[in-house]
Amino acid sequence: MGDLVDVSVRGIRNTTQHEAHLSLWRGLIDARLVSPVLPDVQLAAPAPPPEALPYVEPPPDTYTQFFDGYRAAHGQYPEERIDAMIQCESSWRLDPGGSHLGLSQFDPGTWATVSAITGFADPYNAFHQGFNVAVWASMISPGTTAGWPNCWGAW
Numbered sequence: 001m002g003d004l005v006d007v008s009v010r011g012i013r014n015t016t017q018h019e020a021h022l023s024l025w026r027g028l029i030d031a032r033l034v035s036p037v038l039p040d041v042q043l044a045a046p047a048p049p050p051e052a053l054p055y056v057e058p059p060p061d062t063y064t065q066f067f068d069g070y071r072a073a074h075g076q077y078p079e080e081r082i083d084a085m086i087q088c089e090s091s092w093r094l095d096p097g098g099s100h101l102g103l104s105q106f107d108p109g110t111w112a113t114v115s116a117i118t119g120f121a122d123p124y125n126a127f128h129q130g131f132n133v134a135v136w137a138s139m140i141s142p143g144t145t146a147g148w149p150n151c152w153g154a155w
Contacts, residue, residue, distance in 0.1 A: 062092055062126045066103060069120070069130025076138055086133075088151030094124050103129045110136065110147065 066086070067079060075082065089105040090096040101111045101123035114136045115121040120128035136147060145152040 062094060062103070065126035066130035066133075069127035069132075070134045071130075072127075073118070073131040073134035075130075075134030082133060082137075084154040085148055085151045088154040089148065094126065094129075104133050104148070106132070106136075 063083075067082075070079070070082060086092060086103050090103045092103060094102060096105070098105070100107060103126065106114070106123065111123055111132070114132045115123075115128070118128075118132055118135050120131045122128045140147055
C-alpha cells in the first residue's frame with residue numbers, strides 16, 4: 001500500500017491509531033467488493049417436456065350415466081317406468097329449456113332439496129340426475145305421481 005502520512009484526524013492522535021483506522025475502512029471497502037460465497041447447491045434438473053395425453057374413452061351416453069346413478073342410489077321403481085317418465089319430461093335432453101332442471105325436469109326448489117341430501121348437485125350431469133331421481137322417488141308416498149304429475153304414468 002504506500003507510506004502512511006501523519007495526518008491529523010479528529011479523535012486519532014498517532015500514526016498507529018491512524019493506521020488501524022484506515023485498515024478498518026479498507027476492510028469495509030474490500031468487503032463490499034467481494035462477491036458473496038454461496039453454498040454449493042445442486043439445482044434440480046429441468047422437467048422433461050410433457051408427452052401426448054393418453055387416449056381417453058368418451059363418457060358413456062346420457063342414458064347409461066343416468067341409470068348408473070339410479071342404480072347407485074338403489075332406485076326402487078322399474079327402469080322401464082323411469083325411462084318412460086324421462087322420455088316424457090325431457091326426451092332425454094340434459095337441458096330441454098324452461099324453468100325446470102335436467103332430464104327429469106326438477107323444480108329448482110326440489111333439486112336444491114334433493115341435492116342437499118345426496119351431495120349430487122349438478123343438474124346437467126346425468127349420473128347426478130339418476131341418483132337424485134331415485135332418492136326423490138323414494139321420498140314420495142306410494143300411489144302418488146312421485147312429483148311428476150304429467151309423466152309419471154307415461155309407461
